Amino acid sequence: MTTKKTLQINLKTIPETGLPVVIDLGQEWFARWREEDPGLDFAGARITGLVHLSKHGRDLLVRGNLSGHLELACSRCLEFFAAPATIDFDLLLVPGPPTAGAADEELSLTDLDRDYYTGEIVDLESLLREQIILMMPLKPLCDETCKGLCPHCGANLRRETCTCPADAINSPFALLAKLKI
Ligand SMILES: [Zn+2]
Ligand SMILES: [Zn+2]
Numbered sequence: 664m665t666t667k668k669t670l671q672i673n674l675k676t677i678p679e680t681g682l683p684v685v686i687d688l689g690q691e692w693f694a695r696w697r698e699e700d701p702g703l704d705f706a707g708a709r710i711t712g713l714v715h716l717s718k719h720g721r722d723l724l725v726r727g728n729l730s731g732h733l734e735l736a737c738s739r740c741l742e743f744f745a746a747p748a749t750i751d752f753d754l755l756l757v758p759g760p761p762t763a764g765a766a767d768e769e770l771s772l773t774d775l776d777r778d779y780y781t782g783e784i785v786d787l788e789s790l791l792r793e794q795i796i797l798m799m800p801l802k803p804l805c806d807e808t809c810k811g812l813c814p815h816c817g818a819n820l821r822r823e824t825c826t827c828p829a830d831a832i833n834s835p836f837a838l839l840a841k842l843k844i
Contacts, residue, residue, distance in 0.1 A: 671787070672716060673784055714727035730749035731747075733746050733799065739804060740805060740809050740812055750797060752776070760781060778790070
């Protein structure tokens with residue numbers, strides 16, 4: 664079980680050998696996120712995985728892999744569906760906040776994604792939220808072949824057929840136009 668508290672990691676509690684953190688994000692976790700960010704709704708999402716924290720001087724290397732599913736609205740038919748989601752990440756957290764001149768150097772310093780922490784606490788919660796946003800497809804599809812909504816009557820063509828002229832719906836050009844949006 665992952666509670667809010669365990670996702671705030673005090674640097675002092677990370678041993679030299681590193682600290683593995685088991686991630687299990689379920690309904691409660693996503694519901695809390697939705698309360699803070701009302702624009703987001705992952706409904707019955709579930710993400711599990713492992714994050715490994717290790718100290719390198721004052722820097723902190725965070726490696727993780729997460730997988731599961733997010734409940735997303737299909738970009739064609741607008742219905743919610745369970746979208747499989749997975750991500751592997753390596754992040755280097757360095758003491759912050761960033762100084763003005765540092766930004767230019769950084770690019771050449773390392774390929775690792777870099778982030779900042781302040782004080783002694785690493786906020787794994789917001790870090791995980793960022794990764795989950797990255798897992799979201801730009802145009803979620805419930806199915807590659809989802810026919811979406813009829814442009815004329817709005818019927819969900821995945822589940823029903825409508826009486827609109829078929830050539831208006833099924834023409835390859837209509838489909839092409841849709842894909843190019
Ligand atoms: Zn769909
Ligand atoms: Zn129709």
